[in-house]
Amino acid sequence: PAPPRRRRPRRRVKKAPPSSPGGAPDAPADAGGPGANFVPDSLTEDFNVVLTHCYADFDTLASAVGLAKLWSSARANRNLEGDGGAPSYADAEDGRVLPTYVVLPRGAHPAVQRYLSMHKHLFPIRNLKGLPAAGPEGLEKQLNRLGLVDAQRRDRVGPAEPLLSYANSVTIVDHHIDADTDIPEATDYVVEPVGSVSTMVVERLRAARIPLTEAEATLLALGIHSDTGSLCFGSTTARDAGALAYVMRRGASQAAIAEHARSSLSGEQRGVLTQALINVNATVVHGVTIGTVLLSADGFINGLAAVTQDALELSSSDVMLLAVVYDAKASSRKQRQPRESVVVDAVERFVQVQQKEQQKKTDETSSWDSSQYWKGGEGALRQKRLRAAFDRKDTDGNGLLEGEEIARAVSAAGVIASDGAIEQIMKLVDTNQDGAIDFEEFHRFVTSVEEMQIKDDAETGKTASTMILIGRVKNGMNLRGVNLNELFAQFGGGGHPKAASATVRLSDESEAIDVLQRVVDELIDTSLVEQKRVKDFMTSPTISATLDMTEDAVEALFSRHGLRALPVVDDDNAVVGLVTYKEVSAAKQRQFNKEQKRLRRLAANGGPANPAEEAVLASRARGSPVKGWMLQHVTTVEEGAFLHAVETILMENEVGSIPVVADGTMKLVGLVTRTDLLRQFRYYPSLHYNNRAFSDSIESRKPIRELRKKLKKFDMMDE
Numbered sequence: 001p002a003p004p005r006r007r008r009p010r011r012r013v014k015k016a017p018p019s020s021p022g023g024a025p026d027a028p029a030d031a032g033g034p035g036a037n038f039v040p041d042s043l044t045e046d047f048n049v050v051l052t053h054c055y056a057d058f059d060t061l062a063s064a065v066g067l068a069k070l071w072s073s074a075r076a077n078r079n080l081e082g083d084g085g086a087p088s089y090a091d092a093e094d095g096r097v098l099p100t101y102v103v104l105p106r107g108a109h110p111a112v113q114r115y116l117s118m119h120k121h122l123f124p125i126r127n128l129k130g131l132p133a134a135g136p137e138g139l140e141k142q143l144n145r146l147g148l149v150d151a152q153r154r155d156r157v158g159p160a161e162p163l164l165s166y167a168n169s170v171t172i173v174d175h176h177i178d179a180d181t182d183i184p185e186a187t188d189y190v191v192e193p194v195g196s197v198s199t200m201v202v203e204r205l206r207a208a209r210i211p212l213t214e215a216e217a218t219l220l221a222l223g224i225h226s227d228t229g230s231l232c233f234g235s236t237t238a239r240d241a242g243a244l245a246y247v248m249r250r251g252a253s254q255a256a257i258a259e260h261a262r263s264s265l266s267g268e269q270r271g272v273l274t275q276a277l278i279n280v281n282a283t284v285v286h287g288v289t290i291g292t293v294l295l296s297a298d299g300f301i302n303g304l305a306a307v308t309q310d311a312l313e314l315s316s317s318d319v320m321l322l323a324v325v326y327d328a329k330a331s332s333r334k335q336r337q338p339r340e341s342v343v344v345d346a347v348e349r350f351v352q353v354q355q356k357e358q359q360k361k362t363d364e365t366s367s368w369d370s371s372q373y374w375k376g377g378e379g380a381l382r383q384k385r386l387r388a389a390f391d392r393k394d395t396d397g398n399g400l401l402e403g404e405e406i407a408r409a410v411s412a413a414g415v416i417a418s419d420g421a422i423e424q425i426m427k428l429v430d431t432n433q434d435g436a437i438d439f440e441e442f443h444r445f446v447t448s449v450e451e452m453q454i455k456d457d458a459e460t461g462k463t464a465s466t467m468i469l470i471g472r473v474k475n476g477m478n479l480r481g482v483n484l485n486e487l488f489a490q491f492g493g494g495g496h497p498k499a500a501s502a503t504v505r506l507s508d509e510s511e512a513i514d515v516l517q518r519v520v521d522e523l524i525d526t527s528l529v530e531q532k533r534v535k536d537f538m539t540s541p542t543i544s545a546t547l548d549m550t551e552d553a554v555e556a557l558f559s560r561h562g563l564r565a566l567p568v569v570d571d572d573n574a575v576v577g578l579v580t581y582k583e584v585s586a587a588k589q590r591q592f593n594k595e596q597k598r599l600r601r602l603a604a605n606g607g608p609a610n611p612a613e614e615a616v617l618a619s620r621a622r623g624s625p626v627k628g629w630m631l632q633h634v635t636t637v638e639e640g641a642f643l644h645a646v647e648t649i650l651m652e653n654e655v656g657s658i659p660v661v662a663d664g665t666m667k668l669v670g671l672v673t674r675t676d677l678l679r680q681f682r683y684y685p686s687l688h689y690n691n692r693a694f695s696d697s698i699e700s701r702k703p704i705r706e707l708r709k710k711l712k713k714f715d716m717m718d719e
Contacts, residue, residue, distance in 0.1 A: 060150035288478055
């Protein structure tokens, strides 16, 4: 490519603060048709381009279309940043209104591609070859401004990278505030802490009072829904909600949003999801479940992000790492051929599995080795191990492998294979074509393929592979330290703290396991900290009830200290029960009923018939000991338990508090309430946590108690 021409001095806006449109009034709906703000190619020589990142999602596509709308509108020729008259990234460079085209450098996510199949003609989308410029020389002369949305690195634009050098100015608009850029050509760098880049663009469109078509409003709404999880992700802000409300008022189609915001998985994606759920490996560290899946395929599979998200939601994992390894050369060849589903080189993978199992199962034949190895040599040992592998696959024990057994064996090995691939295996191995594979056919086939592999390895060496690594993290207090964006940066990947991806180049497929293990180890070492134990956040010391307290005495404790539950202890301070307002209310109702019954009897008899019996009844009416009506089967938690264990107990038992006992005993040492957990989760910074009974320790309340005693003496003296 020709060397870039001299550019204007760059103005770098590093991580600009959130802009406020200032409540600009809503613009009327656009009366013009799609593309009304774009000047035809024949009327101008120069043009602008806005790039999405590779495999575009809804957010990058919507923000690119919105930015193109800004640059192509005469109304946008104004300062939106309020920085003393300096040109805004939404302004035309010299006041001209130039046509602006959106380019998707390397296709789109399957859901986006499905949407574009019906809507592409409504937006100014061009491919790289379709830009109105004659080669590199034409681009150098005609490309005025270049925008990059939802990305900050060169490798994210793929084949469109040369455009960065041809443009007079380069604008980066992103919301990944922790990411760094490697694009020195950038003249405007705008990064704001919002959940979606589409939000930033919508705010500028609204401030400039640029009308939107219904299709544009719908696409911008899809962009916000996509990157905020329909306003449910932790990175969502009030600005995202406001931007979504604005485009809905501008005519966004809720029917289209409902159809495309959460599209169903394709058949290919469902196949990957099935294999992921079958082969997920779970590791629990500090109460966090890390799920890892390593699969093999014969080429790049689009839409793995949606598969990873579904695998996270359907499994019990808190962190999901999905890695798919494929041969890059096979992928390029494969794209020139139609594929029926997720077709892999299942024959080669199947044989590799048998070879690995031979190494792993040596202990199963160790007794045979010691007595028979000298008779048959290494060949006999190998045949014995192949027989053991064959028998494990022969689940019905009939001495033959049918198609279903082969499919189960391939699936258990973590290989994504279609029905056609299974038929291919059967056709190649079943030499007599009787529909089943006997041991001789199995042995002969494995031997021939091993020989071919040995010869191929000697001629070509190792086979380079590519690993796509995608991570997703659930929201949770114990997962706040997980930052996949930083974790994947070592591979040149990135994204959000809780959702990121990376592409790893491998010299050999066998390296994939080590890479994935290294990622897990680093995740544990840097992001997962040991959870707090109950003793670190429980309320201690705590007030308790004794077995001889009556309803009135317990109710007095509740009223005096603002409590709703109390543990009941015996003389040794061991927990024997729990009493709540519900039990107190029920006991007092029974007490009232007994008293009414006694009074009715006295009225009927004209006085007490038996003074001794009446005295007993009167005593019972005044109250009964708590041991007769407390909750006896009480769930307790030891002070050494982790936070997640307490959370599970509270949710499953629907209780508001749990007595905390010393490890290995039933001695009461504290109490854990819902408020204690909310304090740890820190959902609500302004939540009032002042509990009169538990806010201060007994020692810190001692001066207050002494002061009350002195004041009480003065009250008595006055009387």
